[in-house]
Amino acid sequence: MMDFPTWMAAIQARTESALAQCLPAPATAPARLHEAMRYAVLGGGKRVRPLLCHAVGEIFAADGGRLDAPACAVELIHAYSLVHDDLPCMDDDVLRRGKPTCHVEYDEATALLVGDALQTLAFQVLADHGATIAMVALLAQATGSRGMAGGQAIDLAAVGKTLTVEELEFMHVHKTGALIRAAVLLGAHAGNADDKALLQLAHYASRAGLLFQVVDDILDAESNTATLGKTAGKDAAQNKPTYVSLLGALHAKEMAADLRAEAKEALAPFGDRAQRLHELTDYIADRRF
Amino acid sequence: MMDFPTWMAAIQARTESALAQCLPAPATAPARLHEAMRYAVLGGGKRVRPLLCHAVGEIFAADGGRLDAPACAVELIHAYSLVHDDLPCMDDDVLRRGKPTCHVEYDEATALLVGDALQTLAFQVLADHGATIAMVALLAQATGSRGMAGGQAIDLAAVGKTLTVEELEFMHVHKTGALIRAAVLLGAHAGNADDKALLQLAHYASRAGLLFQVVDDILDAESNTATLGKTAGKDAAQNKPTYVSLLGALHAKEMAADLRAEAKEALAPFGDRAQRLHELTDYIADRRF
Numbered sequence: 394m395m396d397f398p399t400w401m402a403a404i405q406a407r408t409e410s411a412l413a414q415c416l417p418a419p420a421t422a423p424a425r426l427h428e429a430m431r432y433a434v435l436g437g438g439k440r441v442r443p444l445l446c447h448a449v450g451e452i453f454a455a456d457g458g459r460l461d462a463p464a465c466a467v468e469l470i471h472a473y474s475l476v477h478d479d480l481p482c483m484d485d486d487v488l489r490r491g492k493p494t495c496h497v498e499y500d501e502a503t504a505l506l507v508g509d510a511l512q513t514l515a516f517q518v519l520a521d522h523g524a525t526i527a528m529v530a531l532l533a534q535a536t537g538s539r540g541m542a543g544g545q546a547i548d549l550a551a552v553g554k555t556l557t558v559e560e561l562e563f564m565h566v567h568k569t570g571a572l573i574r575a576a577v578l579l580g581a582h583a584g585n586a587d588d589k590a591l592l593q594l595a596h597y598a599s600r601a602g603l604l605f606q607v608v609d610d611i612l613d614a615e616s617n618t619a620t621l622g623k624t625a626g627k628d629a630a631q632n633k634p635t636y637v638s639l640l641g642a643l644h645a646k647e648m649a650a651d652l653r654a655e656a657k658e659a660l661a662p663f664g665d666r667a668q669r670l671h672e673l674t675d676y677i678a679d680r681r682f
Numbered sequence: 683m684m685d686f687p688t689w690m691a692a693i694q695a696r697t698e699s700a701l702a703q704c705l706p707a708p709a710t711a712p713a714r715l716h717e718a719m720r721y722a723v724l725g726g727g728k729r730v731r732p733l734l735c736h737a738v739g740e741i742f743a744a745d746g747g748r749l750d751a752p753a754c755a756v757e758l759i760h761a762y763s764l765v766h767d768d769l770p771c772m773d774d775d776v777l778r779r780g781k782p783t784c785h786v787e788y789d790e791a792t793a794l795l796v797g798d799a800l801q802t803l804a805f806q807v808l809a810d811h812g813a814t815i816a817m818v819a820l821l822a823q824a825t826g827s828r829g830m831a832g833g834q835a836i837d838l839a840a841v842g843k844t845l846t847v848e849e850l851e852f853m854h855v856h857k858t859g860a861l862i863r864a865a866v867l868l869g870a871h872a873g874n875a876d877d878k879a880l881l882q883l884a885h886y887a888s889r890a891g892l893l894f895q896v897v898d899d900i901l902d903a904e905s906n907t908a909t910l911g912k913t914a915g916k917d918a919a920q921n922k923p924t925y926v927s928l929l930g931a932l933h934a935k936e937m938a939a940d941l942r943a944e945a946k947e948a949l950a951p952f953g954d955r956a957q958r959l960h961e962l963t964d965y966i967a968d969r970r971f
Contacts (some may be wrong), residue, residue: 417827422852426827426835477798482790501771502838506831507792509766511796513826516805520819529818530809537802538706538715542795546715549791563711 397672404464407476408443411461412468415518429499430506430514434472434606437490437622441605441677442467442572446580448656453584455571462522463532463579466515467572469582470536473511474572476504477543484631491622504587512536528582535575544568548633555620556634569609577601600656605677607620607649610635614642616682653678690733697732698724700750701757704807718796719803720787723761726779726911730894730966731756731861735869735945738883751811752821752868756861759825761801763861765793773920778863780911801825817871824864830943832855837922838956845923851892858898859891859924866890869902882951886959889945894966896938899924901971903931909971942967 395403412434417427443464450460454600479486479494480501485488487497497502521531534540544567552565577598583592613628614637628635656674660667684692701723706716732753739749768775768783769790775785785793802824808818823829833856840853866887870880902917903926917924925934945963948958 415692421828423827423832423835423839425839426832471800477794477835480794482794503835505766505769505771506827506835506838509797509801510831512801513822513829513831516818517822517826520815524815526809526813526815526818529805529815533802533806533809536711537806538719538795538799542799542802543715546712546792546795550712550714617720635870640890646759656783 394668397669397676400669401673401676404444404447405440407457407461408440408464408468411465415462415465415514426503426506426510429495429503430510432498433476433495433504433507434469434511437492438468438472439680439682440464440468441577443470444673445573445576445670446583446626448667448673449577449580449668450584452590452663453581453586454666455580455584459523459583460580460669462518462524463528463583464576466524466532467512467579468520468571469515469518469578470532470541473508473515474541474545477508478510480504483549484627486624486627488618488622488624496545497558497572501593507634525582528579529579530552531582532575535571540567540571541569544571546548546553550636552665553632554634556639558636558639561636563632564588565603565606566599569606573602573605574598579632590663593659597656597659600652601674601677602669604649604656604674607636607645607652608678609651610637611642611645612680612682622682649678684739689958690962690965691735691897692757693736694729695971696746696750697757697878702918704754704758704803704917705873713853714788715792715795715799718784718792719799721759721781721787722765722784722793722796723800724740726781727757727761728909728969728971730756731760731865733962734890737956737962738866738869739873740958741874741955742870743868743955744869744873746770746798748872749869750819751813752872753865755813755821755869756865758800758804758807759821759830759861762804763830763834764796765800766797769793769865773916775913775921776814777907777913778913783824784792814871814967815870816962820867820871821864824860829856829860829864833860840923841924842921845928847925847928848924850925850928851903854895855891858895859888862891863887867876882948885950886945889941889948890926890963890966891947893941893963895936896925896934896941897967897969899926900925900931900934900938901969905971909960911971 415482416431419431419612420430421427446464447460476495477485480496487494488636495507544564548568572583578596581594618624708717708720710716713836735753736749765784767773768778769785777782784796814920833853836853837857870883907913949959
């Protein structure tokens with residue numbers, strides 16, 4: 394069995410290639426829009442959601458080829474959300490994955506359409522590659538107003554306010570948790586998981602999603618912009634509540650340790666088959682950018 | 683058989699009710715987002731796309747209940763496109779369906795998320811109400827960068843330029859034609875139409891979609907804002923190419939007459955079963971707002 398860094402690099406490479414294939418060619422009209430869509434998606438990103446999708450698929454010995462479409466779909470939704478999140482009327486950010494954000498490199502109207510079209514493409518990729526209607530429903534639920542988009546609305550409303558830890562968790566369950574849950578469950582669907590396994594993995598995803606966010610908050614507070622490839626210290630600068638601002642760095646780190654343990658505990662029923670998912674959970678907890 | 687205005691009012695009413703049901707309740711968190719989504723969708727609009735969907739369904743004696751979901755899905759995509767189109771970075775418009783546009787009534791960030799979440803909801807409605815994967819693929823193709831969103835990008839690039847009639851048609855085939863085609867073909871899919879009928883209806887849709895746009899251009903040039911419920915004369919003010927600006931009003935009207943005849947000719951194989959679609963085509967050609 395290859396070691397984890399090799400496996401991770403292989404999944405990232407196959408995801409990059411699958412994304413490049415499902416995005417319209419840069420010469421296809423309208424060329425500028427397609428070029429900007431490729432700019433926003435390709436050549437960057439940790440691909441955490443595709444990694445989750447593939448790691449879950451390994452539990453069920455799912456064929457990698459069946460996992461590429463759901464992996465691309467969740468990554469396309471993630472990419473669309475970043476493009477819209479960076480717009481001047483939202484977070485107004487200029488740097489993403491070490492490059493100028495989409496509206497800085499192109500223009501605001503193009504970035505708006507890029508996000509719109511990337512969302513559509515996510516559903517098209519699912520529909521064009523053998524997904525079931527249940528998988529489409531799952532992605533839609535995670536993406537819409539009762540999922541990710543709803544989380545962004547809650548985030549907007551929270552700027553400058555003091556939230557309780559419960560309110561902060563409610564926001565993150567939507568903003569990042571819903572799509573991480575979709576990545577996990579789409580991988581399980583592609584592997585024909587039964588209802589019991591889906592329930593267990595939904596529990597795993599709830600812990601892993603929160604873990605991802607707490608670590609993100611710690612990194613935003615403690616790293617610099619060059620390391621992150623996006624603007625560091627942004628949350629504090631924008632007066633956004635984070636786990637670090639609410640709990641302090643020490644308690645945020647304790648919370649991350651607890652969540653990691655709970656996430657891994659949720660994988661116990663899968664035994665060795667969940668090895669990649671264990672390793673990926675550790676990577677999410679230990680990452681430095 | 684009820685007369686056409688009664689039929690139209692009945693379909694509009696059932697569509698309004700189906701939309702109200704599939705939109706999240708205004709009290710569901712995040713409440714402001716859900717309230718704004720309802721503001722953008724409910725209580726206005728001619729519902730041309732749902733009418734097309736139902737009129738096509740009648741050819742195949744499809745159950746109205748099977749047509750509500752695809753009818754809502756295309757209308758939600760249409761509503762999302764209007765909300766984003768009206769944003770300051772796009773057309774920067776303040777009036778829509780006789781009311782302040784979404785970003786004026788709420789704010790830009792909310793309007794951005796409203797459009798995003800309405801697009802998602804369209805796919806969710808399809809997935810939750812017995813649609814096939816082919817129907818999801820059809821809607822995605824019509825909506826994305828090779829359909830409606832691509833048409834908006836072409837539209838943006840055309841501002842201030844002199845297009846040929848062919849280039850203008852290329853823009854409209856994407857910008858409005860793709861979604862009208864989806865409305866027609868989703869109605870046919872819901873009625874289990876065979877491939878031959880689908881092909882014939884795709885031809886009808888290409889004529890009807892263009893007809894809709896030519897009439898829109900004529901109305902924009904000749905009506906006033908109060909009648910339209912949206913800003914009139916906008917195309918000329920924004921120096922956008924239209925069929926009226928390219929051909930003159932007289933030739934644009936001749937073109938509309940030709941397209942109406944071609945659209946109706948495409949319905950010949952369906953005989954009397956297409957009566958509603960004939961009537962609806964006449965309505966699209968003769969409408970005054």
